[in-house]
Amino acid sequence: EMSSEKSSWPEVVGLPAEAAEQMILHDQPDVHVVVLRVGSVVTTEINPKRVRVFTNISGSVAQVPKIG
Numbered sequence: 001e002m003s004s005e006k007s008s009w010p011e012v013v014g015l016p017a018e019a020a021e022q023m024i025l026h027d028q029p030d031v032h033v034v035v036l037r038v039g040s041v042v043t044t045e046i047n048p049k050r051v052r053v054f055t056n057i058s059g060s061v062a063q064v065p066k067i068g
Helices: 017-027
Strands: 031-038 052-053
Touching: 017 031, 017 052
Parallel strands: 031 052
Antiparallel strands: none
16 A cells, blocks of 8 residues: 555545535645536546545535545
8 A cells, every 4th residue: 555645535425515525634634625516527637635525416425535
């Protein structure tokens, strides 16, 4: 394993975006969390300090957030 730092958060799927953001920042305080609706157009560059949180129409996390 390259690093013990978390790089994805499967446990936050289904939670409200705000709760997911808090959990991600608790594990990785130096990342920038970006909350987006599923289907949003996003850039394709990899950013090791970014975590995208994709939500469904009700604001719950719809996909496993991961660094990048």
